[in-house]
Amino acid sequence: MRFSRAAAVVLRQFYLLRGSPTRLLPMIAWVAIDIVLWGFITRYLSALTGPKVNLVASILGAVLLWDFLGRVMQGVTTAFFEDVWSRNFLNIFATPLTIADYLGGLVATGIGTSVLGLVAMLTLATTVFGFSFFAYGAAIAPFILVLFVTGISLGVLGTAIVLRLGPASEWLIWPIPSLLSPFVGVFYPLSTLPPWMQAIGRALPPSYVFEAMRAIVAGQGAQPDLLAMAIGLSAAYLLAACWVFARVYRFALRTGLIARYSAESAS
Amino acid sequence: MTPVLTVASLKKQFGALKAVDDISFEVRPGEIVGLVGPNGAGKTTTISMILGVLAPTSGAITIAGYDIARRRSQALAQTNFAAAYAPLPGNLTVEQNLRVFGMIYGVANLSARIDQLIAEYDLIPQRKAKTGVLSSGEQTRVTLAKAMLNNPRLLLLDEPTASIDPATARRIRTHIVDVAEKAGAGVLWTSHNMYEVAEVCDRVLFLSHGRILLAGAPEALIREHKAASLEDLFVTVANESLDPAGSAA
Numbered sequence: 001m002r003f004s005r006a007a008a009v010v011l012r013q014f015y016l017l018r019g020s021p022t023r024l025l026p027m028i029a030w031v032a033i034d035i036v037l038w039g040f041i042t043r044y045l046s047a048l049t050g051p052k053v054n055l056v057a058s059i060l061g062a063v064l065l066w067d068f069l070g071r072v073m074q075g076v077t078t079a080f081f082e083d084v085w086s087r088n089f090l091n092i093f094a095t096p097l098t099i100a101d102y103l104g105g106l107v108a109t110g111i112g113t114s115v116l117g118l119v120a121m122l123t124l125a126t127t128v129f130g131f132s133f134f135a136y137g138a139a140i141a142p143f144i145l146v147l148f149v150t151g152i153s154l155g156v157l158g159t160a161i162v163l164r165l166g167p168a169s170e171w172l173i174w175p176i177p178s179l180l181s182p183f184v185g186v187f188y189p190l191s192t193l194p195p196w197m198q199a200i201g202r203a204l205p206p207s208y209v210f211e212a213m214r215a216i217v218a219g220q221g222a223q224p225d226l227l228a229m230a231i232g233l234s235a236a237y238l239l240a241a242c243w244v245f246a247r248v249y250r251f252a253l254r255t256g257l258i259a260r261y262s263a264e265s266a267s
Numbered sequence: 268m269t270p271v272l273t274v275a276s277l278k279k280q281f282g283a284l285k286a287v288d289d290i291s292f293e294v295r296p297g298e299i300v301g302l303v304g305p306n307g308a309g310k311t312t313t314i315s316m317i318l319g320v321l322a323p324t325s326g327a328i329t330i331a332g333y334d335i336a337r338r339r340s341q342a343l344a345q346t347n348f349a350a351a352y353a354p355l356p357g358n359l360t361v362e363q364n365l366r367v368f369g370m371i372y373g374v375a376n377l378s379a380r381i382d383q384l385i386a387e388y389d390l391i392p393q394r395k396a397k398t399g400v401l402s403s404g405e406q407t408r409v410t411l412a413k414a415m416l417n418n419p420r421l422l423l424l425d426e427p428t429a430s431i432d433p434a435t436a437r438r439i440r441t442h443i444v445d446v447a448e449k450a451g452a453g454v455l456w457t458s459h460n461m462y463e464v465a466e467v468c469d470r471v472l473f474l475s476h477g478r479i480l481l482a483g484a485p486e487a488l489i490r491e492h493k494a495a496s497l498e499d500l501f502v503t504v505a506n507e508s509l510d511p512a513g514s515a516a
Contacts, residue, residue: 256320
């Protein structure tokens, strides 16, 4: 991967964000709405349960972490969609830019935009609802990295799906985090789920993150077994997503999909 | 002189359709080669393969000594293109588009190169304007400026003057001839404007049904085939190629 080429992909997104507040606003607005909504739900539930249970850390923290994963995924896919919407594929891919350069640029854009959302969420959760990220301790840091890698994997997979099926398949991509959320136990232990849902949940890296988060909140300390599973699975998913993208890209080269990419041409 | 583009036994098949059927040609440094033919002849398919966005069924493409199948990135760093059907992103300004693509091509002294191209293509008033709000002629000039960013050794132009007024088109033709002569770039030029092709191109390739039916210098082809003009020859060849009993070559 050549840095200047990946940086060009990031620069394009930076220009778009700087020139268009309507692109910038949703990155902050939606996560802010989530934090406000769940913040008040948590406050109400805390009033019912009393101070014995740390609902702020377990519920509001879960919302924050899950939104972070969604933001990372959307950061990657939205950067790709900008090229879809402006029909820029021919200009982009008929250059020395490699797939690694392009994906590197999309991922770097995802990092930037998701950090922006994370800062907004943390600011709101801390100042309004008394949430403290330090309550988790340093043990949560690698789990956040796992969520980040999973978000990138979902983003890369999403772009591969849209490249293969065409721009009209965009609507398939946005609900992916919502579809996964019941299986990964964002708000409840995996043991709550029926066995078939648990089986799916155990194959998804975020499940281990939320199990670990609840264990940490309950004072059980770091969870090396859960961390090892989460890291292994997230690395495997990242490799698989990149492999799928490369396969779809080669298919697009073979069939001429890139040269004539439009909602009508893809099938 | 080593060719900047070598196309050898190139084929592209979509199912039963032979879009490009075993064509071979070269473009040498400083040479402008016209690729002409009726709609659906295989011109854009050929250009897409040279640009690396469409994989050939068989055959080889070499740009400035780099085989595009094996060294795609190096090959494409030596080339650039402008096509009427590939405008630059309309939501970036002229300068932003040139900067993004300049970085992708690894252009040295990029700011100075952008200033130079913006002046050369009369884009100073539009420098800070979003590309999407420009007239089609202005957008074409931006696309051409992008195509010159990396001083390409091979320039691919697909209908470059399709939406430009005659005066601007003439200036652009003159400019591209200069680029070929002074910078030694090889140019592959597709157009339906036979007057333009006759004026600009050193050599013409007539493509029909994916095959090269005729090849040669415009004046020589007109003389050999006793045609009144290149346009007359084009119409004759196109009609004969549609007639299974006809023989064009």
